[in-house]
Amino acid sequence: NAGVTQTPKFQVLKTGQSMTLQCAQDMNHEYMSWYRQDPGMGLRLIHYSVGAGITDQGEVPNGYNVSRSTTEDFPLRLLSAAPSQTSVYFCASRTGIKNTEAFFGQGTRLTVV
Amino acid sequence: GQQVMQIPQYQHVQEGEDFTTYCNSSTTLSNIQWYKQRPGGHPVFLIQLVKSGEVKKQKRLTFQFGEAKKNSSLHITATQTTDVGTYFCAGITSGTYKYIFGTGTRLKVLA
Numbered sequence: 001n002a003g004v005t006q007t008p009k010f011q012v013l014k015t016g017q018s019m020t021l022q023c024a025q026d027m028n029h030e031y032m033s034w035y036r037q038d039p040g041m042g043l044r045l046i047h048y049s050v051g052a053g054i055t056d057q058g059e060v061p062n063g064y065n066v067s068r069s070t071t072e073d074f075p076l077r078l079l080s081a082a083p084s085q086t087s088v089y090f091c092a093s094r095t096g097i098k099n100t101e102a103f104f105g106q107g108t109r110l111t112v113v
Numbered sequence: 114g115q116q117v118m119q120i121p122q123y124q125h126v127q128e129g130e131d132f133t134t135y136c137n138s139s140t141t142l143s144n145i146q147w148y149k150q151r152p153g154g155h156p157v158f159l160i161q162l163v164k165s166g167e168v169k170k171q172k173r174l175t176f177q178f179g180e181a182k183k184n185s186s187l188h189i190t191a192t193q194t195t196d197v198g199t200y201f202c203a204g205i206t207s208g209t210y211k212y213i214f215g216t217g218t219r220l221k222v223l224a
Binding site: 041050101 | 114117119122143144148156157161201205210211212213214216217
């Protein structure tokens with residue numbers, strides 16, 4: 001099993017550019033989420049989804065969009081990249097909402113110049 | 114909104130010394146989970162606690178969930194170089210679907 005797959009692993013963007021970070025899981029998990037990791041701030045929840053067609057905002061949603069058209073995929077879109085969005089992004093999936101462990105992808109290191 | 118803080122932010126220990134990280138939530142949690150992230154890696158699930166006052170052990174690691182379900186701790190006995198990494202707690206508040214992670218404690222073990 002591949003688990004949770006994120007692409008790309010590294011990306012450099014210019015300010016104002018848009019892009020999509022891809023996340024796919026092959027475990028038939030209902031719950032998927034995106035986090036960003038910055039030094040000293042831990043992992044902050046951007047958006048999450050409790051199932052196909054359902055998404056909601058996390059702690060830091062501004063500047064990001066998501067969609068969940070299938071159970072497997074949960075892409076994260078940066079609409080107009082800003083230097084403040086330089087971070088490491090992790091996608092995670094869980095079997096369900098309560099009392100289930102998170103499986104993380106390998107991460108995407110994004111630099112906005 | 115819900116906030117989860119961890120202390121200390123960094124900890125350097127000599128190999129063989131004990132280590133403890135504390136996790137404090139601004140809201141009552143339905144559960145608490147702990148994750149370990151090795152340098153350059155992704156977070157990996159260690160354990161989950163659900164009941165008030167619960168204590169669980171995994172070899173040299175001891176996890177506690179506070180009576181009020183607002184705090185937790187991870188204690189490592191006799192650290193080894195393989196314990197190096199960042200430890201995160203994470204929890205969910207009843208009635209929400211948001212898993213909020215703590216700020217993390219970065220552990221370095223000096224041989």
